[in-house]
Amino acid sequence: MESSATLPLHVCHVKKTELVINRLHAFLHGIALLSLFYYRITSLADIIRNRDNTLLLPHVLILISELILSFIWLLSQAAKWKPVARKTYPERLPGDEKLPSIDVFICTADPNKEPCVKVMNTVISALALDYPPHKLHVYLSDDGGSVATFRAIKQAWKFSKLWVPFCKKYKVKIACPEAYFLTDDESGPDGKFQSNEFIVEKKEIETRYAEFKEIVAKIIADTSISVSKDHPPMIEVIDDANDDGIDSNQREIPLLVYVAREKRPSHPHHFKAGALNVLLRVSAMISNSPYILVLDCDMYCNDPSSARQAMCFHFDHELSPKLGFVQFPQKFYNINETDINDGQQRSVWSKWEGLDGIMGPILSGTCFYIKREALCGTQKFREDVDFIKLKKCFGSSNEFIKSISIYHKRNYQIEHKFRENKVEEELQLLASCSYDDDTKWGKEASCGV
Numbered sequence: 001m002e003s004s005a006t007l008p009l010h011v012c013h014v015k016k017t018e019l020v021i022n023r024l025h026a027f028l029h030g031i032a033l034l035s036l037f038y039y040r041i042t043s044l045a046d047i048i049r050n051r052d053n054t055l056l057l058p059h060v061l062i063l064i065s066e067l068i069l070s071f072i073w074l075l076s077q078a079a080k081w082k083p084v085a086r087k088t089y090p091e092r093l094p095g096d097e098k099l100p101s102i103d104v105f106i107c108t109a110d111p112n113k114e115p116c117v118k119v120m121n122t123v124i125s126a127l128a129l130d131y132p133p134h135k136l137h138v139y140l141s142d143d144g145g146s147v148a149t150f151r152a153i154k155q156a157w158k159f160s161k162l163w164v165p166f167c168k169k170y171k172v173k174i175a176c177p178e179a180y181f182l183t184d185d186e187s188g189p190d191g192k193f194q195s196n197e198f199i200v201e202k203k204e205i206e207t208r209y210a211e212f213k214e215i216v217a218k219i220i221a222d223t224s225i226s227v228s229k230d231h232p233p234m235i236e237v238i239d240d241a242n243d244d245g246i247d248s249n250q251r252e253i254p255l256l257v258y259v260a261r262e263k264r265p266s267h268p269h270h271f272k273a274g275a276l277n278v279l280l281r282v283s284a285m286i287s288n289s290p291y292i293l294v295l296d297c298d299m300y301c302n303d304p305s306s307a308r309q310a311m312c313f314h315f316d317h318e319l320s321p322k323l324g325f326v327q328f329p330q331k332f333y334n335i336n337e338t339d340i341n342d343g344q345q346r347s348v349w350s351k352w353e354g355l356d357g358i359m360g361p362i363l364s365g366t367c368f369y370i371k372r373e374a375l376c377g378t379q380k381f382r383e384d385v386d387f388i389k390l391k392k393c394f395g396s397s398n399e400f401i402k403s404i405s406i407y408h409k410r411n412y413q414i415e416h417k418f419r420e421n422k423v424e425e426e427l428q429l430l431a432s433c434s435y436d437d438d439t440k441w442g443k444e445a446s447c448g449v
């Protein structure tokens with residue numbers, strides 16, 4: 001019997017029936033196109049020979065449109081050529097102590113368009129990911145700098161202190177409370193209807209969730225939800241004021257950080273890409289995890305095992321050096337019940353499964369686990385690289401450069417240092433709107449996701 005260390009962490013299985021159907025369809029479609037072009041070219045030759053000028057222009061226009069459509073069809077074949085399905089085996093991963101840490105970046109911009117309760121559900125679902133809590137750090141970027149969002153995240157944190165242990169205890173499969181209470185999921189440790197204890201606890205937590213929603217609704221009613229375009233940076237760790245003494249390894253709930261970057265009307269903020277750049281810098285000073293999960297505020301983690309599943313690819317020694325990110329499908333649930341346009345976009349995602357031949361899928365902008373190194377690219381710097389060159393890339397913060405450099409250990413900035421004044425000042429600088437002016441951010445360093 002193979003030991004779990006030698007068993008694969010993931011397997012890729014080719015969907016043979018679909019492969020045959022797709023290729024046969026491509027073949028028939030290709031023949032039909034060739035016949036069409038044969039007909040079109042011979043007709044054009046006749047028209048030119050007979051000097052029939054009235055027919056010439058329509059035929060040329062139709063030929064051009066057919067050429068364009070056929071070219072688009074040809075490009076779309078890459079996604080259908082070799083459809084595959086992947087299976088991961090998270091149970092074969094090494095123990096929790098060997099797992100790398102993950103920073104989760106969630107972006108929100110406007111509580112008028114992105115309802116606070118939904119944004120908080122995304123935050124709560126990320127906190128409830130099935131991953132060692134001291135190796136998970138959740139950052140919410142609030143581009144609107146909204147007081148309501150800041151007050152709501154504190155309530156989300158309070159509710160998470162009940163919700164996360166409940167999810168862990170009963171191995172809840174839907175980590176987003178709003179989605180969980182909409183289903184009849186009675187799953188317990190075995191995915192079966194559980195004991196009385198479970199039913200009582202579920203009822204209790206449902207009541208607490210209803211209270212949480214009421215409080216958030218009251219916050220929205222009482223607080224201005226206007227979006228600010230002119231505010232200084234604000235970075236705050238959301239936790240109980242007096243849990244300073246807690247060793248981070250003992251934490252039951254992941255670290256939660258609220259980040260509102262500086263915004264000034266005179267300064268371009270580059271929307272979500274700008275917010276992610278700030279999160280990349282700020283998180284480097286606090287947790288500096290080697291892996292990052294990026295989520296839009298309306299994209300909750302519908303499968304708490306996604307972090308471990310992503311690690312099955314990142315832990316594959318052969319694949320890992322070539323792997324930048326693991327992209328999960330974006331599923332859309334809150335669509336019209338009578339939707340006839342496939343608003344869930346299932347067809348799109350099944351095609352992405354066939355993109356292996358062209359080095360994998362594109363990055364959709366959300367729901368992906370990316371390597372910090374893939375964004376920062378520090379490995380290409382040689383050991384003797386001078387600080388001035390690094391500053392041209394990464395900006396003026398020495399502390400930040402130290403944190404991302406491969407010559408410094410990960411998590412070098414242990415979390416409780418965060419409250420020291422020096423670090424606070426550095427964070428304000430890193431979240432300022434002019435930090436990356438005249439640097440190579442977005443060009444040679446970091447992201448423009």
Ligand SMILES: O=c1ccn([C@@H]2O[C@H](COP(=O)(O)OP(=O)(O)O[C@H]3O[C@H](CO)[C@@H](O)[C@H](O)[C@H]3O)[C@@H](O)[C@H]2O)c(=O)[nH]1
Nearest residue numbers: 107108109110143271272275295296297298364365366449
């Ligand atoms: O100034 C901004 C504007 C937007 N966002 C956030 O960016 C995300 C995506 O913006 P949204 O307006 O929802 O764009 P969509 O068209 O729905 O998003 C799709 O398209 C975007 C690129 O156009 C990708 O970045 C997204 O991941 C992808 O889901 C949301 O969480 C926003 O809160 C910011 O943080 N700051």
Ligand SMILES: [Mn+2]
Nearest residue numbers: 296297298299
């Ligand atoms: Mn969106």
